[in-house]
Amino acid sequence: MYKVNKKIKNTWIGLMLLFVFVGCNNQKSNDTKNYAVVSGRIQNYEDLLYMISDNLDTEIQIEPDGNGSFSDTLLLEKPVRLNLTSQKGKALQKVGVYLYPGADLHIAINGDKFLENLSFSGEGKEIADYFLAKARILEQDKDLKPENMFKGMTIKPEEAFDRIENQYRQLLEKLQQHKTLSESFIASEEKQLKYQNLEKMDMILSLYKNSNKDSNLKLPKKYEIEMANVPIDLEEDYKTSRSYQIILNHKIDQHVKEVVQKNPQVSKTEAMFGWLEKMPNEYIKNNMAFMIILGALDKTEMTADKLKSAHEGYLSVATNQEHINDVKKVYERKMALTPGKPSPNFENYINYNGGTTSLADLKGKYLYIDLWATWCVPCLAEVPELKKLEKEYRGTNLQFVSISVDFKDDEAKWRKMIKEKNLPGIHLLTDDAFDSQFIVDYEIPGVPRTIILGPDGEIIASNAYLPSEPELRPMLNTLDL
Incomplete structure (x- = not known):
């Protein structure tokens, strides 16, 4: 589920303060500074750059000036960790950025390959260089990147577990090679690597179980024991x-x-x-x-x-x-959004076929409302199933309505994607993206999201199943279509 909150030009000070990453740090003692300076230069690089919070609920776009430069001062009481992220097509690449009071980090990219041409200088370079080395190791095995794993595993589980363990050893060795890092930072990062390794092992296990329906598959014994022995009450680890x-x-x-x-x-x-x-x-x-x-x-x-x-x-x-x-x-x-209650309303949304459309204009049929965005990868992954669903229920009393939460200034992009992908149904564009009253009233934090309404505008399901979910058709078949 994805949501872009803001676009920031040359400054991201306010939002960055939301994502404090408290932990052992590597900064030099500095009793006077309560801020970090972040600046950069982007050359010969056309892709968009973001600072993304660890839980993915906010993306902050970095938009440099005409010379490719950006700079800002960040007020800090404690260290903060974000991910500097680039997305080439669907190949997400990211590097951790660790800032602390007194840091003065300069980020430079010169060339069209993000990880190869990224470099750091200034106060904070030591940790940044380690995170860059870490990102390059994680990039080497494409099969183990989360976005590829979710597409379907192409290797056997035993091989996947072995490759994850090998990657874990490489990361530990790389951490030890960075001699300028403090002992406290190394200890903290070793624990983080352990948790990340267990998370990836468990992700592999879940993916194989879900795809192959193999309920007998288990973690390698030593990791099963390690997972079981992780304490449940480590407050600092939970926070960081x-x-x-x-x-x-x-x-x-x-x-x-x-x-x-x-x-x-x-x-x-x-x-x-x-x-x-x-x-x-x-x-x-x-x-x-x-x-x-x-x-x-x-x-x-x-x-x-x-x-x-x-x-x-x-x-x-x-x-x-x-x-x-x-x-x-x-x-x-x-x-107020339970079945049978009247649906929140929307008025005068831009219609792809011309003019505007309000919810009142669509009464008389059951509505399957698909909320999406052109930048939302999971939304686009649902398109093939949405097409199948629309074809299957064509001629019934079910109308398919796709509402985009793209910004209005992305209308041309929205129109282009609908045409290129030959998307079915009625297509509407909200009046204010996620701040549209209809979206706010339905408590929608991100997309994809679907809603089913009755012929009189009554709620059938305020958070319905997605086209790819097997529970959807049995639910639709209970309706008088």
């Missing part, structure tokens, strides 16, 4: 490592499977909150509970009764009052 968070999610998923298998009457959400009751760390408990309830409130099958049950389960473990207040607001809004 996305991979550690994913490992905890793996542990809770395992617990849920065991509970539901023994007692099918227990919902997954109930089982998750049951696991959290035993979590000794209050910070982790509250943050995981917060994520779980927000996910639960957004599920396709959530009726009013199920929403109420999930909310009560959350309240049984949560102690963070700010979270509790935020969840209450979301819960009340979600209750």
